[in-house]
Amino acid sequence: MSTSSRMLRLLSLLQTHRHWPGTELAERLEVSERTLRRDVERLRDLGYQVDAVRGVAGGYQLRAGGSLPPLLLEDEEAVAIAVGLRTAAAGAMGGVEEWSVQALTKVTALMPPRLRRRMDALTSQTEAPGPWRGGPVTDPAVLTALAQASRDHEPAEFDYTAADGGSTHRRVEPHRLVSLGRRWYLVAYDRERQDWRSFRVDRITAPVVGGQQFRPRELNAADAVSFVQAGIRRMPQRYAVRVRVHAPPELVAAHVGDHWADVVAVDGGCLLQMNADSLEWPVMLLATLDAEFVVESPPELDEALAAVGARLSRRSG
Structure with missing residues (x-):
């Protein structure tokens, strides 16, 4: 690899990581640490502000300047x-x-x-609706602050508004951000409650990030996405939907996905279970499901399906 190619590669690596240990950076470039130091000096001569930390845990970090440096992109x-x-x-x-x-x-x-x-x-060749005007809106400054805290293992404090309108102050160890649908969630370890929690990012205000870095804990779930999904399922909802479907469970699971509903195999088919504040989503799922089914609960779902069916019949007539 030529010197110029190696420097471009070095700059590309520095732009993707907050801090690079010197040994790891040298291994990536397949050069000695002495050569790495010379290349870093060349970048500084070109105007890039590269900080160096000496010692066992030493390394290099590209400092954020007053303007965005040229990005090297594939x-x-x-x-x-x-x-x-x-x-x-x-x-x-x-x-x-x-x-x-x-x-x-x-x-x-x-x-x-x-x-x-x-x-x-x-x-x-692409058409898209206008900017999103419905549902919660997330503050990008809050999102990026929490993303940085998660990446750098820095604690965060913020005010949080619960679904019932109550406000609390939280001190957490951010773990991951999760995007589900049009909502963002922060998975974090709550220091005062000494347990894992998920927080709607649009309900987070005045985040303060910084302090002594923490040692990342092991999340008590397969991953952050499944943790948030499990929390959503446990939330008390207005309707507990139970529908017996006369179709193989794998067919029903493929239709509804595993994000908002559980599909359990039973004799002669499967049982579809989900919690919902509104019956619009269950009605849409069942209306587009190519299988016979029987609603076990709630009775309001049967009524909603009958109303939709009657309206469609009148329309087709």
């Missing part, structure tokens, strides 16, 4: 960023729609012609 990374910015322009992130459009314009303009043609094709 072709697919550039396309992924552009697609992500386009998605953000119509997403549930408050206040970023205009900035996403501006950033997308700049990123596309800097692309080489071959990538710009790919993005122009994607843009011209």
Whole structure:
């Protein structure tokens, strides 16, 4: 690898990690630590602010400056960023729609012609609704602060508003952010309650991040997504839906997914169970399910299905 290629690779690595141990960075570049130090000095001569920490745990970190340094991106990374910015322009992130459009314009303009043609094709052949106007809106500053705390193993404090409107102050060890549908959740260890919790990010205000780094704990679930999903299922809801479906459980599970419902095998088919505040989602699932079923509870679901069926019959007639 030539010196110029190696420096580009070094800069690319420094831009993807907050702190790189010197030994690990040298191994990635397949050079000695002495050569690594010379390459870091060359980057500094070019204006990149690279901090060095000496000692056993020493390493290098690219300092955030007053402006964003040039980014080195692979072709697919550039396309992924552009697609992500386009998605953000119509997403549930408050206040970023205009900035996403501006950033997308700049990123596309800097692309080489071959990538710009790919993005122009994607843009011209894709239709999307306007910016999200329903449901909770997440503050991007809160989201990025919590993401940084999760990555760097730094504690966080914030005010949290529960579903009933009550407000509490929380001191947590952030673990992961989870995006489900149009909502974001923070999975964290609550220091005062000494247990794992998930928090709706749109209900978090005034986060303060910093302090002595903590040692990451082992989450008591397969992963952060399953932890949040299990918590949602346990939440008290208005309706406890139970439907006996005369179809193989794997067919029903593939139809409804495992995010919001449980499918249990029983004689002659399976049992579909879910909790819901509204019957709109269960009605839609059952209306699009190609199988016979019997509603066991609640009776309101039977009534809602009958009303939808009658309305569709009148429409078809």
